[in-house]
Amino acid sequence: MIPITVLIADDDAGMRLVMRKLVQQAEGYELVGEASDGAELIRLYDAQRPEVVLLDVEMPEMSGIDCARAIQDRDPRTVLVFATAHEEYMASAFEVYAFDYLVKPFRVERAMETFRRIRERLRGGEVETMAVPHTPLEAEEKPTVGKMSNVGSVPGRMMIRHREGVSFVDVPDIAMVMRENRATVLLMKDGTRYVVPDGMAELDERLPDEIFFRTHKSYIVNLNLIESVQPYGRWTYIVKLKGLKEDALITHDRFEELQKRFM
Numbered sequence: 001m002i003p004i005t006v007l008i009a010d011d012d013a014g015m016r017l018v019m020r021k022l023v024q025q026a027e028g029y030e031l032v033g034e035a036s037d038g039a040e041l042i043r044l045y046d047a048q049r050p051e052v053v054l055l056d057v058e059m060p061e062m063s064g065i066d067c068a069r070a071i072q073d074r075d076p077r078t079v080l081v082f083a084t085a086h087e088e089y090m091a092s093a094f095e096v097y098a099f100d101y102l103v104k105p106f107r108v109e110r111a112m113e114t115f116r117r118i119r120e121r122l123r124g125g126e127v128e129t130m131a132v133p134h135t136p137l138e139a140e141e142k143p144t145v146g147k148m149s150n151v152g153s154v155p156g157r158m159m160i161r162h163r164e165g166v167s168f169v170d171v172p173d174i175a176m177v178m179r180e181n182r183a184t185v186l187l188m189k190d191g192t193r194y195v196v197p198d199g200m201a202e203l204d205e206r207l208p209d210e211i212f213f214r215t216h217k218s219y220i221v222n223l224n225l226i227e228s229v230q231p232y233g234r235w236t237y238i239v240k241l242k243g244l245k246e247d248a249l250i251t252h253d254r255f256e257e258l259q260k261r262f263m
Contacts, residue, residue, distance in 0.1 A: 003030035004122055007050040009041040009067070010083070011059045015104070019054055019083065022108070026115035028123065038062025042070055049075070051122060057084040068098065073182050076218035076249055079118055083111075097216075097236050097251065121232055158206075160186060162194040172211060175225050175241055176248055177203050179218040187246060189225065213258060215239055215250035229255060 006029050008019040016034050023031045032048045035041035039061035045053065053071060057064040068080050080097070085104040100114045158171050169188065176187045179200060186194040186203075198206075204214050214220050216236075225241045229250065232238045237255055239248040250258065 001028055001123055004028055004052060004119060005030050005032045005048065005050040006052045006054060007031075007033045007035070007041070007044055007048060009035040009038070009053065009055040009059065009064070011036050011056065015056070015083070022111050022115070023054070025108075026112060026119075028119050029115065036060075038064065038067045041067050045071055045074070045078075050078070052079040052081065052118060054081045054083055057082055072097070072218065073179060075181070076179060076216065079122070081114060081118075097249070099232075099236075160194055160196055162186075162196050164194075167194065171208070172222070172224065174207070174212075175222050175244055176246065177207070177212075177220040178246075178248065187244070189222075189243060191244070213254075213261070215248055215254050215258070219248035219250070221248050223261070229258075 006023050008016060008023065008031065010016045010019060013036075016036070020031060020034065023029050029052075032050050033044040035044050037060040041053070041055065041059070042062065053068075055064045055067060059067075062070075064082060064084070071078050071080065076097075079099045081100045081102065082098050083102040083104060083106070099118060102111060102114065156171055157168055158174070159166060159168050173189050174186060175189045177200065178185050178187065183195050184198055184200060184203065186196050188194075196203075200214075200217065200220065204212075204220055207220060211223055212220050213223050219239070221239055221241065225244070227240045227242045230238045230240065232249065235252040237250045237252070239250050241247060
């Protein structure tokens with residue numbers, strides 16, 4: 001099994017030692033860096049791109065919460081685990097979709113259970129799958145999408161500006177919109193990717209909500225392509241899309257809203 005890469009960050013050297021030993025003790029993990037402040041954490045993250053970040057909340061230069069926001073804008077699939085003595089920050093941690101929140105002093109067994117759950121999610125294992133029925137809107141029912149085109153709007157078509165120029169696409173063929181490497185990416189059903197200048201909020205406004213659903217601050221998905229939903233973190237799930245290797249994240253509250261759309 002390929003080791004799961006981990007980056008740790010804490011301004012306390014003693015706590016970094018504890019974190020280091022935890023990673024060494026956990027099966028299937030590899031430590032790729034240590035940071036003593038938030039700014040160093042972001043520099044190391046950009047250099048190493050770890051799968052897991054274990055971090056404190058209160059750190060010099062940048063707080064752990066601010067670091068988490070910056071990391072999620074680069075890759076929302078990064079697993080964030082907070083290890084802190086400050087229980088009052090728990091709500092803020094889960095606003096940035098933290099996988100877990102360890103309150104110091106925590107038991108080794110508690111941390112090992114977190115590592116085990118992360119390993120199951122990232123490297124496979126038995127997971128519960130929640131099937132989502134097909135949306136009542138069939139792909140052939142193409143709505144008028146005039147609000148999405150800057151000029152020359154036609155039914156079912158969208159003009160997008162991207163790094164290579166301008167393209168016209170069929171709206172039902174858009175599979176997903178996502179944040180990736182601090183940019184907005186429009187992913188088509190055939191795997192074509194367009195890096196566009198629009199923000200997520202702007203695209204959420206432009207895309208018709210009969211077909212598209214904002215599952216997470218970093219994802220908008222085509223309802224017609226949802227195949228299943230699987231648990232990921234304590235308050236987050238993975239959305240599997242038909243015919244795509246890429247998948248999306250959905251928060252607990254948005255999953256509840258999604259279920260209402262199919263009732």
